[in-house]
Amino acid sequence: MEVLQRLNKPEPHPAQVTAKARLLLLDTLGCVLSGRTARPVRQFEQQLATIESGAFRFPEGPSLSCTAAASVAAMASAWDEGCEGLPYAHGRPALALIAALLPVAVQRQATLDQLLHALITGYEVGARAGGWLRIAPGMHVDGNWPALGAAAGVACLMGLSPAAQWNAVSIAACQLPASLYLPIRTGDDARNTYPAHAAVLGLQSAIASAAGITAPDQALLDYARDHARPDGRAAPEPDRWMLLECYFKPHAGVRHAHYGLEAAMRLRARLGGRSEHITGAHLRIYPEASTYAGNRDPQAPITAQFSLSLGVAAGLRFGAMDPDLFRGGRLQDGELRRLEKLVTIEPVEAMGAAGRRSAELTVQAGTDSFCEAIDALDGSPARPMSPERVGEKFVRYSAESVGPQRAHQFAAELSGCSGRVGFTQLWQILAA
Numbered sequence: 001m002e003v004l005q006r007l008n009k010p011e012p013h014p015a016q017v018t019a020k021a022r023l024l025l026l027d028t029l030g031c032v033l034s035g036r037t038a039r040p041v042r043q044f045e046q047q048l049a050t051i052e053s054g055a056f057r058f059p060e061g062p063s064l065s066c067t068a069a070a071s072v073a074a075m076a077s078a079w080d081e082g083c084e085g086l087p088y089a090h091g092r093p094a095l096a097l098i099a100a101l102l103p104v105a106v107q108r109q110a111t112l113d114q115l116l117h118a119l120i121t122g123y124e125v126g127a128r129a130g131g132w133l134r135i136a137p138g139m140h141v142d143g144n145w146p147a148l149g150a151a152a153g154v155a156c157l158m159g160l161s162p163a164a165q166w167n168a169v170s171i172a173a174c175q176l177p178a179s180l181y182l183p184i185r186t187g188d189d190a191r192n193t194y195p196a197h198a199a200v201l202g203l204q205s206a207i208a209s210a211a212g213i214t215a216p217d218q219a220l221l222d223y224a225r226d227h228a229r230p231d232g233r234a235a236p237e238p239d240r241w242m243l244l245e246c247y248f249k250p251h252a253g254v255r256h257a258h259y260g261l262e263a264a265m266r267l268r269a270r271l272g273g274r275s276e277h278i279t280g281a282h283l284r285i286y287p288e289a290s291t292y293a294g295n296r297d298p299q300a301p302i303t304a305q306f307s308l309s310l311g312v313a314a315g316l317r318f319g320a321m322d323p324d325l326f327r328g329g330r331l332q333d334g335e336l337r338r339l340e341k342l343v344t345i346e347p348v349e350a351m352g353a354a355g356r357r358s359a360e361l362t363v364q365a366g367t368d369s370f371c372e373a374i375d376a377l378d379g380s381p382a383r384p385m386s387p388e389r390v391g392e393k394f395v396r397y398s399a400e401s402v403g404p405q406r407a408h409q410f411a412a413e414l415s416g417c418s419g420r421v422g423f424t425q426l427w428q429i430l431a432a
Helices: 002-007 015-035 039-051 066-079 094-107 112-132 146-157 162-173 182-186 189-210 219-227 255-270 287-292 301-305 308-317 334-342 349-355 387-402 404-416 423-431
Strands: 278-285 343-347 359-365 368-374
Touching: 002 112, 002 162, 015 066, 015 094, 015 112, 015 387, 015 404, 039 066, 066 094, 066 189, 094 112, 094 146, 094 189, 094 423, 112 146, 112 423, 146 162, 146 189, 162 189, 162 219, 182 189, 182 301, 189 301, 255 278, 255 287, 255 308, 255 359, 255 368, 278 287, 278 308, 278 334, 287 343, 287 349, 308 334, 308 343, 334 343, 387 404, 404 423
Parallel strands: 278 343
Antiparallel strands: 278 359, 359 368
């Protein structure tokens, strides 16, 4: 509640926080537009349109209600694993939040400033919840605490008071679901419904609070006591901006796989872009990476996105890991598959000590051995992606959906326009 009171003061947020929020909005919308090109997401959208039509439209899409649109946006944003993350929260506070805010902002004809304020509010709430409400082993965060940030953000965008925003959070806290990590291991798409559930729960909780429905103030405390596994860290200071600590991904796929991917990309350049002479590849990496991304011989897109060995193979074969790797037949490329089988993985405790993350990849090519080490990734607060690079990623991810011209125009407008501009006007660049 103290955080919500601070966030709702009349003073403007620091310029760097608002600037980061613009980039986060742009990056996440790029992931939404990319994910919508996947056939299962398109079918999900079409099915929703048959029972939940309304005033909102995605580019070239059917009419959807706000609830249906939030579900589609949340599912799509996670589809290629190209979205933001926050190490403190061990999750992605923006997915359900931006998905819930998008149709509401268009429907209510909010200004960009109003949308960014709601985004910042929801992110700070969701990020803190993620750091506190640690989940049990075998569970997945996407269907759980992100709903709390979505509830706060939508309530803020609706103009509710800080007390009513907290009530929306409490309503959501009374009914947070448990979601399994299992589908990622089995290659099933069910995991991508988790952020959709969180977005809808947050949206409905905000609407319920606006209607005067109440929840006990201590609901979140009771949930944490009975259902979470806190790790004993002190709560972040009220004036700490969690949004400034989030990272953007230059690549698709889980971030754990990007260390081996980046090393492989460097080695590929040293090998002249050719991989046919490679006879072995050994990845030494921090243990958490092998725990969460240890899938071997992945056949489904979601298991491929959580595969260290596939990340190494993609870097050596293609010099990239973009959403198109998980579309069509590229995932079954013969040389990609040969390389993936060559990769051996060695978890090394020292590479994950004291919060560090690093990796070392050694490749054998004929009689020669090549090695590259990676101890930091682009997109982190220490090595931020430039606004231009975030804009380039947006265009690359969304061009198939809206065409490069409209993608360039939207990125330029969102990055440079006044906050007083109506967000509906901006959205029409894409959706008209």
